[in-house]
Amino acid sequence: MLDTAPNGKVTTLLALLDEALSANDPDRAVELFQTDCYWRDLVAFTWNIKTMEGKDQVRDMLAARLADTRPSNWRIADGEDATEADGIVESWIQFDTAVARGFGHLRLKDGRIWTLLTTMAELKGFEEPLGFDRPMGARHGVDPTRKTWKEERDAEAAELGISRQPYCVIIGGGQGGIGLAARLRQLGVPTLIIEKNERPGDSWRKRYKSLCLHDPVWYDHLPYLPFPPNWPVFAPKDKIGDWLEMYAKVMELNYWGSTVCKRASYDEAKQEWTVVVERDCQEITLTPKQLVLATGMSAKPNMPNFEGMDLFKGDQHHSSQHPGPDAYKGKKAVVIGSNNSAHDICAALWEAGADVTMVQRSSTHVVKSDSLMELGLSALYSEQAVKNGITTAKADLIFASLPYKILHEFQIPVYNAIRERDADFYRRLEAAGFMLDYGDDDSGLFMKYLRRGSGYYIDVGACDLIADGRIKLKSNVGLTRLTEHSVILSDGTELPADLVVYATGYGSMNGFAADLISQDVADKVGKVWGLGSNTTKDPGPWEGEQRNMWKPTQQDGLWFHGGNLHQSRHYSQFLALQLKARMEGVPTLVYGRQAVHHLN
């Protein structure tokens, strides 16, 4: 008799899948999928981050990768039960491949696979020393040649990068580089972080003083060591700075602060990088096999070039250089831009007693922080979610299981609900002249972030100041030029100014690669970030994954790492496994390496 309980349905399907895959029969396997199916693979099958959309793409991938991957032992994950709701059967699954153990997620519709997520959990033979397998620390017994932990750590710090080359160099020691380095240390990959600031956390400490995380704590955990239960929902920047500093210390990362990376080049023959850094006024040449750019999406400020900037007698700086409002009480401030930083800076300047005008050049997506938390994030990332058993790892995987192709369909209703809930708020903003949008297809903040990484403000208070005119607003205008003591806008308005802040965003990570390596390599790699959705600032063709992030690029040995804290945490697992496999000589044939359509 056919088992109609959810576990039975999943077990039956997995048995058929196992048979088809073991028989090396992609056609049979594909019959188990819906027509509108999605198979998202994080490294387990493709050595890539890749979504196969539809049966043809699934078949092609299997035809190319089955023989190598040799998947087996498909099963409902240990300790889990499948569930069924609204006609969809869902289950956590586990499987093995020839070289790895996998974990995944499955959704069945009408008995066939609608979405399948396969991820590499660990490489066989290179499991992380965690839990039952954690290190002993003390080495019992006696050994005249023993070194203490401290002697070994001190020796490593003295040698790595000097007399012994790291396998991997990470440029950028913010949360992205730090989390990835922690994973690599666990995997035994000798890694050195290069960071221009003195201490871990300085990239937060040096930002404008009112900055707090815009994402809540449940979304922000780093790998291995979650924030404690007394950690604030929205951590202030200096507190995050302290956390990153201690994290780098207790995770025993090799971290060169106050070190500037000057140039890097790749020797294709030796398959090795030459990376020149300046540390303590001394040039040091590193020769890692792998180079990770983890400078973040905020590494390269977009500093505009307006007529008259050289004449202006007041203070002017990019938002990334803004020191905070303390010096501007009673002064006239003009802030160019209308995204997160612009709002935060305007509000802090107003609080400090400055006369503030925001210049909004184009429409902005605004969401109130509490609405975003309650309607947008709480199912996966909230105290209630934790209480419901949605661990951080599960939340990350559930999110990863939703194919980018249809993610906006899940997001649009959320933002429709937010628009309804906060209708009065939005009305007041528009009445003040503020130009609002909700994304090209009304899919809201997270899609904007994934597509273009900009164009929004998570409201924590500035909107009220704009709505009632305490922060003055000039919208639908640009900046034409500056005079000695004013800015001239495109509608002819002259605004007297003692301070101009250019909250004009950041350049592509590709631009950083051009500066560091060469324009040729940057062009070869192409645009970093974006899905190819063919919406504003995210030109097509459709890529289905974030371009060049956490996965092989067209340049061997060059990787991009970053994103928000959630992405850095989650994808660092897969980037670390890709690097470890290469170090150990595990074959890593990349399936479906992305083509380059845009240079930046």
Next chain:
Amino acid sequence: MLDTAPNGKVTTLLALLDEALSANDPDRAVELFQTDCYWRDLVAFTWNIKTMEGKDQVRDMLAARLADTRPSNWRIADGEDATEADGIVESWIQFDTAVARGFGHLRLKDGRIWTLLTTMAELKGFEEPLGFDRPMGARHGVDPTRKTWKEERDAEAAELGISRQPYCVIIGGGQGGIGLAARLRQLGVPTLIIEKNERPGDSWRKRYKSLCLHDPVWYDHLPYLPFPPNWPVFAPKDKIGDWLEMYAKVMELNYWGSTVCKRASYDEAKQEWTVVVERDCQEITLTPKQLVLATGMSAKPNMPNFEGMDLFKGDQHHSSQHPGPDAYKGKKAVVIGSNNSAHDICAALWEAGADVTMVQRSSTHVVKSDSLMELGLSALYSEQAVKNGITTAKADLIFASLPYKILHEFQIPVYNAIRERDADFYRRLEAAGFMLDYGDDDSGLFMKYLRRGSGYYIDVGACDLIADGRIKLKSNVGLTRLTEHSVILSDGTELPADLVVYATGYGSMNGFAADLISQDVADKVGKVWGLGSNTTKDPGPWEGEQRNMWKPTQQDGLWFHGGNLHQSRHYSQFLALQLKARMEGVPTLVYGRQAVHHLN
């Protein structure tokens, strides 16, 4: 119909208990207890740490405390089920009192209470901001008077102890003081830690270089922020040092390093301490209401005074001052003592190529580390226990639920099993002349620790060196005197020596109080530590709890905190609640304050 399932039995009993207590009827309540019953209360009923043994003590306590305590709402704890095995029904329970919420543990035998543990979980109205109630961090909205988190932290650090007095001063910034201060910060009790070393963790860093924790990681967590899953089983001292330093930082503790506490006195009229400390070569007077001595059981080295110590030309120091073996290769070393430090130091000296003799003056209890972990600790503190759902908090409470009066009965079989398992090991040690014991009643290591805090070695390798003579052993002798280049033992043996290490243990915490405050106050408070078991170094009468630890002493406003990492973590909760209640003016009538029978 009588419900015979475990939940039903517990629910029935709790209903009867609730009725009797609500009726303020101790006699009726006592009828629900076994004749050989134990009620251990951590602060909830007694504002003390107290075990009532037998019905009479239970009745007396209830008669004294019921009216104030007004317990109610007894129930099986949320999400828990009672269990039954070997005729014992066990259950986690919850209850309320007039001022607090309580959590506890119950064992029923023949339908009556055999053991009852009641603990205070939180004071009503003063709940900790954790989880659902964690702080927001960012304060949304706008506020011209707002200070950033960093500005507030900097201001607090600048003011506390200078222009604003802490409510509580903790002397000693090791793991004990740090964990307690973290709890107090959570409870909003202004607290200052005074520590003579420069940085948190230095008390570990400065010990002999081979030192690792002797207790495994699962036993060692600090409050709120558990070690990550990659933390070693036995952490090396410098790694623990780093952890404590970062913990103090991220928990935002007010920590004055490089500060020496010179003297303290209590003004009974003002109910306030005057504590004089020296910081940056400057005397500062603090006037807290509460003074906690958290200098640990290793604060006051027992430095012996032997004839000829002034003549000796080699190096000699107490084990606490031993720098490690590096300078003693090829040298002759004599180590006086045979407990943990003595063994560790002997082994490290041997490894470094010294000629080492251990002088064992009296018998020592030895347990192999892996046997202790597997047979002694694993049910509560191990990776398997965690997997079985025994969280650290539950493990602590289960341990706390076993009355000290009968704890040895649970321990004796464990050590009998260890003696059988390691019979050959013990035989070899005795054959080498080593004097072994297993505690006065064969109850082993943990009872020795609770009773006297000394007299044992957890073997991590030194025993093999002793058994086969690589570490030389002189046992059942004492040190009589030193000459310029040798030590003379009580049996007339002369041992040439370049180094003498006095691993002679530590003085009572009471002695530290005498030095800091006065001999009068130290005498008034009496002996610190020990149960009154009338075994070696733990004179009676029976106290039933550790003397003066974590609970009110005979000196108002003076508290002792410490113990191993498990005890510091667990009892800091109850000490913190006692201090918070006093700060908030919650009535804290102490029931059964211990009498003083021994001065030190």
